[in-house]
Amino acid sequence: MNCKYDRPRIKAIYPLYRLNEMEFRIGAQLGITAEFGDPDGHLWELASRLDGRKVEEVIKEMLELFPELTKGEVLEGIQLLDNEGFLEETLDGHESGIQERYIANVNYFSRYTGTEGNRFSFQKKINESTILLLGLGGGGSNVLTLLSGIGVKKVIIVDYDNVEESNLGRQLLYREADIGLPKCEVAAKAISEMNTQLIVESHNKKIETPEDILQFTDGVDLVICAIDEPPFEAQRTVNQAIIKANVPCVFGAHQVSRGRVFTVLPGKTGCFDCLNLHFSVNDPKFIDQFVGFRNINFSPPSIAYAPSIFQLTSAIVDEAVRVITGYAPPRSLSTQYEINFEDGSSFTHPAWDRYTECPTCGNGRSDDWEIFEYYKTKNKA
Numbered sequence: 071m072n073c074k075y076d077r078p079r080i081k082a083i084y085p086l087y088r089l090n091e092m093e094f095r096i097g098a099q100l101g102i103t104a105e106f107g108d109p110d111g112h113l114w115e116l117a118s119r120l121d122g123r124k125v126e127e128v129i130k131e132m133l134e135l136f137p138e139l140t141k142g143e144v145l146e147g148i149q150l151l152d153n154e155g156f157l158e159e160t161l162d163g164h165e166s167g168i169q170e171r172y173i174a175n176v177n178y179f180s181r182y183t184g185t186e187g188n189r190f191s192f193q194k195k196i197n198e199s200t201i202l203l204l205g206l207g208g209g210g211s212n213v214l215t216l217l218s219g220i221g222v223k224k225v226i227i228v229d230y231d232n233v234e235e236s237n238l239g240r241q242l243l244y245r246e247a248d249i250g251l252p253k254c255e256v257a258a259k260a261i262s263e264m265n266t267q268l269i270v271e272s273h274n275k276k277i278e279t280p281e282d283i284l285q286f287t288d289g290v291d292l293v294i295c296a297i298d299e300p301p302f303e304a305q306r307t308v309n310q311a312i313i314k315a316n317v318p319c320v321f322g323a324h325q326v327s328r329g330r331v332f333t334v335l336p337g338k339t340g341c342f343d344c345l346n347l348h349f350s351v352n353d354p355k356f357i358d359q360f361v362g363f364r365n366i367n368f369s370p371p372s373i374a375y376a377p378s379i380f381q382l383t384s385a386i387v388d389e390a391v392r393v394i395t396g397y398a399p400p401r402s403l404s405t406q407y408e409i410n411f412e413d414g415s416s417f418t419h420p421a422w423d424r425y426t427e428c429p430t431c432g433n434g435r436s437d438d439w440e441i442f443e444y445y446k447t448k449n450k451a
């Protein structure tokens with residue numbers, strides 16, 4: 071039997087412990103704990119030796135300890151633990167070039183990698199990525215802190231507001247002394263101090279048209295849309311830009327006691343205008359609601375409570391990391407991922423498809439769809 075292993079080990083994130091003479095466990099978290107019945111002690115002795123030593127050494131020791139076993143049987147035991155997701159190759163963090171500050175991330179990714187994967191590769195992808203972050207308010211400012219923490223290579227930030235006292239309860243990047251200063255400047259300085267390796271490009275600019283965004287999308291791996299004013303119009307403008315630039319975008323929106331995340335992969339998933347079409351086709355009251363809402367020019371006070379905002383921004387950044395690294399499947403492709411802050415639950419909405427008749431990502435015309443008459447942002451398609 072050929073051996074595909076080098077230095078397989080029980081993942082460092084999982085404990086290996088005996089329950090009694092006959093049984094042992096790997097893992098302690100609900101859902102990722104396995105119990106092994108092991109009356110002859112073979113598997114326990116094997117698992118105990120999977121600590122980073124060479125696989126040849128493990129086999130040799132096992133055959134000395136249990137002469138009745140064959141090499142093939144020892145390898146079968148290793149394979150069994152591997153199939154259960156408890157093994158990883160022992161890779162040296164220093165050789166990978168990943169810095170100490172990101173090693174805890176790598177350990178998190180370890181859960182999602184087997185012996186054939188490389189848990190360092192996810193962090194490497196993050197360290198090489200460039201993110202365009204639109205908006206530095208309640209969502210964007212906290213998203214930015216997370217991006218700095220996880221260690222993206224470069225972030226381009228765009229906002230036109232100044233820091234106000236009313237921001238300080240939830241936009242924790244800003245200090246009292248920053249009141250009156252442009253958010254993009256304050257934010258750039260603050261995160262440059264948090265992470266000196268982060269390349270920050272900041273623009274004090276109001277986003278009103280897709281062109282306002284397209285000037286920043288060169289070399290960008292992913293866009294995060296954290297602007298929501300004016301409602302729907304802002305997302306539509308961003309959507310038009312990211313489709314044109316062919317860059318994925320994670321959108322986040324905070325409601326009263328819930329938050330939503332959805333992601334558009336241009337050319338692959340339905341876009342924001344496809345979502346408009348989806349509702350137009352499937353919800354008979356959608357246009358009435360849209361028009362009714364638009365007509366009152368509803369302008370609520372800021373509804374924002376820092377603990378809720380953090381749940382939403384965490385979901386946005388995790389989604390961005392999923393799209394960039396693929397460590398786990400993104401949760402909001404062609405669907406809206408919704409978090410209920412009241413009870414801590416989350417769910418995904420019914421999926422929406424790409425429409426070939428979409429004026430933005432397909433070959434349709436805006437004029438053919440009633441819904442787009444009510445948007446101020448006109449699509450030139």
Ligand SMILES: [Zn+2]
Nearest residue numbers: 341344428431
């Ligand atoms: Zn579309």
